[in-house]
Amino acid sequence: LSRGGKFGFSISNILARKATGRITAKDRELFLETLSQIEKRFDCSDFLVCGLVRYLKNYELDDELKNRVKEVLLNYRYWMDQEGSDAMCFWSENHSLMFYVSAMNAGEFYPEEYFTRAHMTGRQLWEAGKKRVEQWLDDVEERGFEEFLSTVYMCVTFAGLLNVIDYTPKEISDRAVKVTDRLLEMLALHTYKGSVIAPMGRVYRQVIYPFLQGAQALMNLIDPDVPYSYGEGWLAFYATSRYEIPEGLKKLMRDPVLTEYNTGNAVIRLEKNEAYCITSVQSPRKDTDYDRWVNLTLLEERQNVDKTSHAYTKSLNERFHGTTCFEPGVYGYQQHMWSCALDSETQIFANHPGGTCDSSQMRPGYWYGNGVMPAVRQEKGILGAVYQIPKEHPIHFTHVYWPGVKFDQNKVEDHWLFGKKGNGYIGMWCSKKLQPYQDQVFNCEYRSYGDEIAYCVFCGDQKEYNTMEAFIENCKKRTPVYADGELIQISFNSKKLYHRLYGDSMELDESDKKCDIFIGI
Template identity: 25%
Template sequence: MVGAAIAAAGVSLPGGVAAAAGRGGAKARCAVPGVTPDDVLVPPGSTGLINERYYQRRIKAYLDYATDFERFGSPPGIATHLIQAHRDPDYEWNITGVTVDELARVWTQIDEWRDTRDFNFMYLNWVYVLGRGDTPMTTIDPAVITAIEQRLIANRYRYNDPLPDDRVDHLWYWSENHRIIVLANELLAGQFLPDEVFTVTGLTGAEHATRAKPDILEWIDERARFGFFEWHSNVYMAKNITPLLMLCELSDDAEIVQAAAMALDLCLFDMASHYHRGSYVAPHGRTYKKDKMTARDADTYGFGKFLFDDTDPDFVTPTDTTTTFFCAAKRYRPPFLIHKVAREDDPTVTRERHGVYVDASEPINDNPVAPFGYDFDDSANLNFWWSTGGIGMWQLADMSVAEADKYRLWEGDAFQLITQLRDVNGGDVERIKAWEQANHMILNLGFLAEGNTYAYRTQQVALASVLDHRKGEMRDQVHMWQATIDTEARVFTNHPMTDVAASTDWGEDGEPGYWTGEASMPRSAQYRNSAIHIYQPAYDETTDPILAVVFAYRDFTHAYFPQDHFDEIVQLGNWTIGAKDGGFIALWSWRDPEWRAYDPTVNATNGMTEPFDLVAPGGPDNVWICEVSTED
């Protein structure tokens, strides 16, 4: 694993991983019993860690930028000023602007048990700690502190916790990132308020913290064993990094601090080994149009800029939900090797395997064999399986329907489409299983499966793909491959489900849509600087009459090739070649490609004036070949 690689390179790690048999594999354990949370990690400035003077300069650069803004309705915006005030006793800011009323939208989301409220709890935990300082500039209105405490106590932390008859919980608890965020929030809520009785469960805070700990360690063990289910996500890797840092810095449990630091090393190494000129240049298990058309829109951009500083564009938001809290970190520092890998100029190849393979097309039987002992019919494994996105697998239908019935999951906003698919089959589990098995290439659109990724980097250009991944099948949020020169000059292909959005909002798209996801996955292969992507859908309108209406894909494939962001574009036959700053990207289409014209008053162009949408009409089957090179 990556942690072992870092250790082998001679970098001081904040602990080790001891093997344990049975489900979950390797178990994160504290290497030195009796140590405290403050001394379990190698201290900042130690040999093997990132240079501390450099790190402090990066903190200053971000805080100098971010504290020019007042965002008192945003917990990260508040935290930015509190962090600066803790660092600089002479710093002054409008601390009286932090009021209960300013945070009204945050309270509403939490009080109504809306989805992603766990994100705001994560940021409020920092406000709660930083805002109870001992100076005027680090002591926020006590009413805000009380409001946070009230909501920590009143929150529901598990999908199977008691649910009042008059309430609906809309939180999606089950993705890889939500799982660790919710667990980290539960542990810290219990730590902060150990003697309080929490409303939903009747447990004390201390009991909640005790309940959360083994599940946090289990999640970390999964990452050591299986990698990341949401592999290389330029959206959700940030949502793994932020809760892990929060545990490193705010937990009072040394074992949790150490395990979280180990997992954090893995996250940062993953980013570093796929980092190029400000871009997280990897295929992404999950992403969206709003995040992938330019590196500056990715949730990982600001943190990459902060940690690696290898691109000219500046920070893009003063409320970056990852960078902000790294500026407050006192215990954790990244290994120097991570920084060195990110800044490597020599050509590199990175090959990785993430996730779990399951054949959703296998014939239905009463006892499907589950990999690694995670039985499909054991509700204790629901969090694991749903975090793979496999909610549409027939193997999980019995357990999924039973749990959804038992805990009223159908009523949540996030279950609307799933509920419709259940109702089409009259709620009959056997019919659901048969339908899912026959239409696995469509209904299992969220399954992240096993991702074998390959990335090639040079100083001037990068190329990365996920190899032979669910070929011909639909994926709702995947990003298959990408060739990259810098934050803006990038190329990738796509089989669209919908037509281009009739909107001037650049981020608007479906899931899958015109740029987001894939209506059908290509079969991809790559060796160093060359890759081939063969599109051949495994389903069509004859597969299922109902699904043909809901999931009617476009009769073409296309490429994003933004001419505005290259120094030169040349077309030779079916080749389109872009050049910039010593890097070259060449793309070939078997079907004759043509530029699609956009009217910016009808379809968003993000300010681009030259065509960027290279369409290969004539059918959804096509072959695209990409080769990257340098002027050397």
Template identity: 25%
Template sequence: MAVSSADQRRLAPWPRFGSGALETVHVRRLIDVVNARLYSADHRALLLLKCMMSSELPAHLYDQAAEAILGFRYSMLESGSDSMTLWTESHQVTAAVAEYLAGQLYPTRIFSNDGRSGARHQRAAQAQLTIWLSDRFRFGFSEWLSSTYYAYDLAALALLVDHAADEALVERATMVMDIALLDLALHSFNGRVVPSMGRAYTEQIMHPETAEIAPIWASAFGQAPDIDVDKVTSLFLARERYEVPAAICELATCQPERRVLSSHGLDVEEVRDELRRHPFHPRSQSLDLIRFWWGQQAVTTPETIVDSARAMRVFDLQNSRILAPMRRYIKLPNPVLISTLRTMNPITSGKALNRANVQTIRTSNYQLSSVQRYRPGGFGDQQHIWHASLPGDIEVFGTHPGSSQLNLENRPATPSNWEGNGINPDVAQHYNVLLAQYNLHERRGRFEGPRQELVHIHFPFVQFDQTRLGAGWAAGRRGRGYIGILGTHTFELISETEIVQRGQHTGYAVLVGDEEEHISFAAFLEQLKQYRLRLIGDRLTLTSPFGRFDLTWGKDFKVNGQIIDCDYPRYDAPGVQVPRNPSEMTVTGTKHRLRLDWASGVRESTAL
């Protein structure tokens, strides 16, 4: 049963050694991964540190764990060739938390990878964490609303809050945990976190109950699940100090109907200016830019390539297996490097996580979420552009299947069949109506596999209570929630979960509704028949007796002739109105209010 205050929730403590699965085999497995520096070894380092600080390990096992922690590589600035990607936004914080706590634990010991003392590691990590936390509060998360990476961020910050000695750092980390949970509260549906996302994985968007964020959402806003000591997210489940503000709990559990507009992150092009005028941490050095750009995975864009190549040379990253595609280009002169990049047109430019303007509309019977006008015609990667959810675990979304010639040793290459888009569509949403236009004529890129001339939609027919499929439309009902999709081209039924629309230039419209608005599914279908969708040139037009929607590729989005502004503030939602790049926020629930003031470090929760 949902609760409205974190004080009412009982959390399970982190287990002692010898209880449950926390045995010698488990701890040694953590040690082995940390020593091998495998992908996500920073997550294993967090779990190992938690065991060392809270599980009363036997002396011989503790010593082995300590040696692994003292020999770990915590930053891309340290030497070493391995499979870790310590520069992405989420890995920056997980690695920095591990480094801070390791340094705090062993201030006088020498860390063998770089010869620095624990105290120096702690100071370096604290400096990086201070900036990372400030940037998240001010700009939001580049990996917007990710059901994977928000979970890792929250787990790392929960561990920091529990064990860091610096109370000022703890307070800042607590405030960033608040805004991450606020994002989840505003963009979730029936406990499922499946809005538009900056980084998404197939299994988790088709089956959100398997996502890393699922137990964290349950722990924060519902019934705390059992702790699995092999999952880094359990660090949040076993938190000792952090309490979810009542106002955020109320938004998550007591507000079935809402429309949310929110802005997340920065465009690659605006990073330099925004960091220069940052009110708390102004900066303009190349390393500072690289940390932010690489945090948003903007390694190979025209704006970043010169600094990226310099960073690879200075920090000896030429042998990084993850950055291998760049190796042959980093020694080119700067002007040649930029022109070569433009000629190559690599699909890796699509990894860059630019600013996301996300709209989510939710009732008790449906949710529709999308990122507005996100780099149409550009390459995609893991960005999840739009998603619709109905009761009963119905998940509907569409992509242009991508194909990459790059081989990654830690996970399948992206974009892929359902992850991300080969070519990004132009998408705009107005309340419960979404238009999507795909233009696959764009120039091919380096490392791109065969380009499919089709788009497809995940539409799980067998899970609906009722479905209908016509030549150019599909519709379904689950419970009291309805969804209809109209296409400019014929829909082909490929399987019981997939429909396809073929062509290089296509479009479709998505409409969601429910019984409260339409009385019945039959009435919804009758209204759907009154809509007409046309694609003429670069304009996708949806008309009906109820209104007209026009989406012109890369230009205006109009509703009934009025241009719709798709440039959103940080938050515009019931209970939360915050401008972009804020220094303070106020969150108002049904019975409580939360005030966050970054400048003064004030976090204040009060009853209304």
């Protein structure tokens, strides 16, 4: 597995070859290289430690390798408050779990030995790791995943959970099974005609190719008929795990659904049917009983906080990876806010990029994440988004990913994009003129320049609209307008409804209240 082209990680490949009986002459050399990478504490070496633990639990080593493994594990740095300095990321949802469970497992291997950087015996290290694993599970059980639906990081978390399931006491293992079930259920729920179509807590560029995302490895495991990806090799962990995929996931992947649920600090809405799929994070969220968790790093200068707790780890993560709250106008990171799709390949979305070109290495990137998060509201068949970009931000445009070649029919006008695929339609309106732009992906991008930009997306079914022309006519009759710097106005049945961006007050007469639906941004 390439880590940026300069070096690679081999542990998943070694595990896979061992499990399938395809061991090569080079595997011992790669195993020793893995130990060296752990010893040097490469970033993401916690991935390697988790793989090493799985190897040790399933296969025998000769004396030379046993001694080398012991040397490496006794001197590893299992948490940021332990001795040493390096560039390892400890605090994200997936990394923290892997460090926690690795501390437990390493401590169990050598209970009476002294771990030099932890300044603990193995038994003490096991206890410290156990406390944090339990707190990690407490948090996800109560609040859901922070890196929700991430087609990259949910795979890593899946592998970490498998180590918890297989190599911790039963009371912890049983809890991890339920959390893993929930992880797969969420991804299955958001699988549309074979690909994961979802808003995400953390996302990368492969979002533009949903059928190639890492989580497709997990979805293909559930249903071999859906597109497959390598998924960074995490299924090598599953090959020797006792975890059983829960029943009913295929049905979740295929059945229509109209639902709303909470995970982390996000309210997710999902509508999928035979014609189309719309899904998004609601921004701002409107539920009045919402209780946001407290970031302890904002309190530590005024009061004592428990820096050994997972709550503190989670707080550090928010400081490093950007806010986990979804509110209009807040600077973003790798949050993917919304998507609409007509099949596993024909997906559209807009974002405010963090760089000016597709080759940007920024986070947020060109196609993934948002420099500034939008207001988003989704109702049945409709999604609206408003982007308000501060003058001090260097990027003053948003852009749409619109793979026109994927549609059966595709029509472009100044403010409108229309597409048909199968028996579904998408119409997108933008308050600014949409200008085609070519970068690394040709004929798939439309930019809209300015500091205040609004989008409305309308989806439809061929059962309701016999022709593309009929669907286009219906969309245009709704005459969307972005007004007064804070309003989206849409006409329904010749009536117009308004909803202020930052307020709940709305004056409607009785005739207005008879309208089918309104969108609040």
